[in-house]
Amino acid sequence: MEISKDNKNSLRNNTGSALLEFALIAPILLLLFAGIIQFGFIMNAKVVVNSASYEGVRAATLSDEPEESAATAVLNYASSSMPGWNFNDRLKIETNAAGDNPGDNISVKVIYDVPNFFSRLIHLPDDEKISIIGESTMQIEEKE
Numbered sequence: 001m002e003i004s005k006d007n008k009n010s011l012r013n014n015t016g017s018a019l020l021e022f023a024l025i026a027p028i029l030l031l032l033f034a035g036i037i038q039f040g041f042i043m044n045a046k047v048v049v050n051s052a053s054y055e056g057v058r059a060a061t062l063s064d065e066p067e068e069s070a071a072t073a074v075l076n077y078a079s080s081s082m083p084g085w086n087f088n089d090r091l092k093i094e095t096n097a098a099g100d101n102p103g104d105n106i107s108v109k110v111i112y113d114v115p116n117f118f119s120r121l122i123h124l125p126d127d128e129k130i131s132i133i134g135e136s137t138m139q140i141e142e143k144e
Contacts, residue, residue, distance in 0.1 A: 038117050042130060044082070049110045049134035052077040056108035057136040060095060067095045070108045078112075089113075090129070100140065107137040 055077045056070035063069035071093050078087060094109040113129035 034117060042114055042132065045112050045114045045132045046134070048078055048081045049112050049132050050136075051081070051134075053108050053110040053134040053136040056093065056095075056110065057106060057138045060097070060106050060108060061138050061140050064100075066097055066100070066106055070095045074108065074110055078110075087112075097140075102140055102142040104140050105137055106140055107135060109133065109135040 052074045056074040059073035060066035060070040074093050075087065075091075078085075078091060090113040092111040094111070095106070096109070097106040098104045110133070112132045114132055116130055
């Protein structure tokens with residue numbers, strides 16, 4: 001079995017064009033894949049921030065020291081739900097209580113800054129972070 005010169009050149013041309021097509025498409029696919037990963041981090045942070053704010057306000061309504069209890073509950077929930085994530089500079093907790101009597105409202109706002117993986121490619125208003133905010137409000141009930 002002999003391969004003619006025409007078939008041999010045709011095989012080389014097909015291999016070269018496939019490699020060129022892959023080289024053109026690969027950066028787009030990698031950017032798409034990285035975007036999916038970034039979106040996953042943002043969605044995970046949103047779920048955790050919403051749940052952490054709920055846990056914080058729930059703990060605050062049951063405690064005599066609402067701000068301290070809310071902060072502890074938020075940190076405990078966030079660290080158990082997002083192990084290995086940096087909370088020192090990125091997590092902010094704001095507690096706002098109208099009073100400490102039954103019937104008064106108390107709210108807990110949790111802000112977490114997710115790092116932007118694309119800060120060099122896609123310029124957002126604040127290039128280094130994407131702020132995720134969750135807020136919950138409850139009424140203080142009578143304590144026994």
